[in-house]
Amino acid sequence: MTEHPAAHLRTLVLNADMQPLSWAPLSIWSWQDAFVAVMQDRVVQVKAYEDVHVRSASRTHEVPSVVALKAYRRRKVAAFTRYHVFVRDEFRCQYCGDKFSPKELTFDHVIPRSKNGIAEWSNIVACCPADNLRKGNLTPKQAGMRLLRQPFEPSPRQLDEIARRLQCAQDLHQSWMDFLYWDSELER
Known part of the structure; x- marks a missing residue:
């Protein structure tokens, strides 16, 4: 058939x-x-x-x-999803700045959950596995790492502009x- x-x-x-x-x-x-x-x-x-x-x-x-x-x-609001975090951060690790495919990326709690960090826009960033492992259960300052940009809650319009620019x-x-x-x- x-x-x-x-x-x-x-x-x-x-x-x-x-x-x-x-x-x-x-x-x-x-x-x-x-x-x-x-x-x-x-x-x-x-x-x-x-x-x-x-x-x-x-x-x-x-x-x-x-x-x-x-x-x-x-x-009115952008859904807080893994993909939207990656789009907001332009598929770049927010520690080393390298670009990755969505399958290669992970996300990092800037303030670890063990230190009362919560899963929300202002505490989650895209991260490569190597930097996620390197940072571990520490804050960026404790790990001697620096964020490229502070995490923020994007508007739906901001996400659309980024996705369009990146041709996602x-x-x-x-x-x-x-x-x-x-x-x-x-x-x-």
């Missing part, structure tokens, strides 16, 4: 202002979820994949490539480009 051409397609989700709902991570739905949202009139289909269709009992439908929410959704989004479909890089300088 051959796989349907739409099997691995995804749909970019835009806010009502036609900007990505999120950059960190990029707001993407499965095409099936997007298709259902279009059929239920919860979103507007902005673009469809060319030459890819799905059939129902009575008709053929386009597969949405880009959809937009009908009402603007404002994000992978596997971008060509039909999404007008919506992701609309303010980029044009080629001459």
